[in-house]
Amino acid sequence: MFHYFKRAVLDILSNRFLNVITIVTIALSILVVSTFVLFFENTSRVIDSWNQGFRLVAYLGESFTPSMLPKLTAKIQAMAEAGEIRFIPKEEGLALLKQEMKNRSAFLETLEENPLPHVLEIRMKRTGLEWDEITAFAKTVEQLPQVTDVEYGQQWLGRFLSLFNLFRVTGYAMSSLFFLIALFITANTVRLALYSRRQEVEIMRLVGATDRFIITPFYIQGLIQGTLGGIVGLSILLIIFLVISLNLQESAASYMLFDIQFLSVKYWVIIIFGSAFLGWLGCYLSLKQFIKY
Amino acid sequence: MFHYFKRAVLDILSNRFLNVITIVTIALSILVVSTFVLFFENTSRVIDSWNQGFRLVAYLGESFTPSMLPKLTAKIQAMAEAGEIRFIPKEEGLALLKQEMKNRSAFLETLEENPLPHVLEIRMKRTGLEWDEITAFAKTVEQLPQVTDVEYGQQWLGRFLSLFNLFRVTGYAMSSLFFLIALFITANTVRLALYSRRQEVEIMRLVGATDRFIITPFYIQGLIQGTLGGIVGLSILLIIFLVISLNLQESAASYMLFDIQFLSVKYWVIIIFGSAFLGWLGCYLSLKQFIKY
């Protein structure tokens, strides 16, 4: 095995042009995939943080008294979808309403009695819920004894969610598509590199080399090329990211109410392994064509 | 020229393997770029349609009478940022408020007099406005004589806009980055294809061919490869798009409150020209390396 590895390294050194081209192509393909993943991850993260802002508002009937609160809260908390629950007494509700209405709030002062009900604000536990799930959850909450009505984004929220889910699905589909394309491009490049070495392969066969003897160093080369390509691609992305995020932080610091973050170590590992696999598979697909008796 | 074109076509036919590989690589690169552009365009379009939903609400003082409306409207319309303007008389405002407050609206029935002011709802003309511009516009509107106060999304809107602008900038940056990568990958592939033909080029030189005689067919080939690659890439995208959008329309028709649209003809033309340019430039960058005396 070591012997094959040595031959693979020697071969890389004596075919520098072909190897550099292949590694650069793999690096660029990885750059596309990882740039997109980075973009998609950050956008998803920001959207998720918004998404968490969505809440159900449950209006409590006249029959409700604050002493019932712990029991009601526990009941709701038992539901899978429910996250944080906040109780807003009608006094606080009125204050909020005044604040909300601003210019139109003068008349509220003239009221003798607080006309508002008590309210429970329920946040969603998971992000990325489907519209169906939210509707179902709302129905369940509405059926609780003290709850008279449930209000949630309705139309607007449905639209928002379907968009986000579409965004998410498209994002994953595109990541896969880009990975597939990277694979094809890599295979193509490896195929071209091998094409210009087909005579060499033919000569090796003619002097009595077995398939294994010929193929193994190519596979090892593919793995090395893939790994190097992955590292180079990721490094380029990191550099671009650092340059851009530094600039953004300077010029647009005031608008930046969220962080953009680089890919996590988990992704680094996935990308580099994926890239090594890419190099190997590129070899596999191409060698099939050139190594035949 | 026709003579060169004929030689280029003959050459493509006699180097089918190399040409198919090159065209496939260009097609895949174009597929990446145009998939991203498609994704980005659709997302932007949806976001824009939301963005257009943002509006300034100008509260009109006691001094305002409906007869002043045309003059005031004209004044606001003269401002660059102002789009559609809607006048909401206080009666309509009260009706809307009742609807908005739903469960809490019972007390509104008890009011003797309508406590609300008349309101002007001003939509933005352009999309993608910066937070600064909106603030400035709001200030100008507030200074108009009959206007007592202006309300707009504030904090939330600022955050939303900065996100969208970042999304937009990143999108354009990524389109450019992907185009650049496509360029490099194409150049790499062309370089590899030429590498395996370097002997042929060398032989042509040795039997007295001028640079121009050798190079011109390669350039024409590059243009042909680029154009074919562009058409193939775009066709693949169209097929993927049709398959996916048909499936989406079936399974998720209820959630789809917006259309996803394919790239416009303008983009087709840009992409195919870009791709032809890619093929040509790939040739240009690679030939420099191989054609030297």
Next chain:
Amino acid sequence: MLWGGDRARAAPDLLLNTYAKDEMETRDPIIRLFNVSKRYGKHYAVKDITIDVDAGEFIFVTGSSGAGKSTLMKMIYLAERASQGQIIVDGMNLDRISHARIPYLRRNIGVIFQDFKLIPNKTVYGNVALVLEAAGERSAMIRRRVMQVLETTGMADKVNAFPPSLSGGEQQRVAVARAVVGNPKIILADEPTGSLDSESAQSVLDFLMQYHDKGATVLIVSHNMQLISSTVRARSISLADGTLVGTATML
């Protein structure tokens, strides 16, 4: 045709004769061709050839350009499959040999290709060593054998050169070195002296003769009549338009 023109090799010849007598009766055919033909399109490159080559024979194959000499060689080391007929090499029927056995067949055959077939981006050393590496030899042994064989072919000072920077004759001598480095049972030499001056040509022939003396079966395709006629105890096979038109043994 008996004895060739000027012969510089008297001593080895004596030895050869003794050796030949001892073995004469026990020798079996190592290469057998029965009605072998090779067709490209409608054209027969080789047509209905039947020959037996005994182990340890020394054979010249002659014939004009395009007569089918190289094609005949190619079928023996299985670079081309015969269209018709049967070929048996070293006990293996080439028609039925499994894919995985082909490398082992080829390790028994040292080929000097007409167009040399050196790998351009491997050094002279690397090209010659490849044969032994592919056969899984240990590196110390490889080094010794390769240097020894390059020494004898006069290419020792070019071990680190790459084939494109060698002269035609130098490339040919590397090709000769590579063909014999594995001590093959059979040596197929397709025009091994075409790029060489008469002196170098003679020394390559002497070199191949040494391997023959050690027991190898040697087939040489050659146009060089002077060389052919200078060689003792060689059989000469003559092709024309793909068919066998004559055999002669010089004794």
Next chain:
Amino acid sequence: MLWGGDRARAAPDLLLNTYAKDEMETRDPIIRLFNVSKRYGKHYAVKDITIDVDAGEFIFVTGSSGAGKSTLMKMIYLAERASQGQIIVDGMNLDRISHARIPYLRRNIGVIFQDFKLIPNKTVYGNVALVLEAAGERSAMIRRRVMQVLETTGMADKVNAFPPSLSGGEQQRVAVARAVVGNPKIILADEPTGSLDSESAQSVLDFLMQYHDKGATVLIVSHNMQLISSTVRARSISLADGTLVGTATML
């Protein structure tokens, strides 16, 4: 060395002698080398060579393997630049020739490369026609010339074959055809008969002789003594280790 062994060309010879007498005094050197050397690393492939070749001369270049014959040829058609010294070909100083003029220099020189240098994915026709296409000839004229020259070299029935499917000798004859198709002033033939049997070799030589008779200057690198000695009125230049060791004129 005077007249070679068997000579089949009596009639053209007479013609040649008349032609030679008329022109003898007016001929200028078409190739001039002054103290030309070519160094690769520390090694001199060609060392301090000075020769004048007259227009219309017929020259054999001999020397053992690695003597520098091919390198000398390469410097004349500028595949390699001389390390030292001056080369003047057809009035052009190769040291000072502009990049753009090189193709025009090469169109005056027909080269038969030692390794043929045929383009593998062009047909025989395409390979030969390339020279005329590059020179911008009209296609009717190209077709006629190419077919004519392939006819004479005996390759007319292989016009649509690709070089890898040709025998060694066939490839060499295509290389010969390509070298002469443009009617060059100078023909440089590097071992043009190495893969050919003696009969084909003689016909290639006769063929080159025809161009010489029409006024071309011919330089042939060859190891084939029989061929050399059969040729009348040729000068013979001998190299050893890169230096000129002898000149002889056969008359």
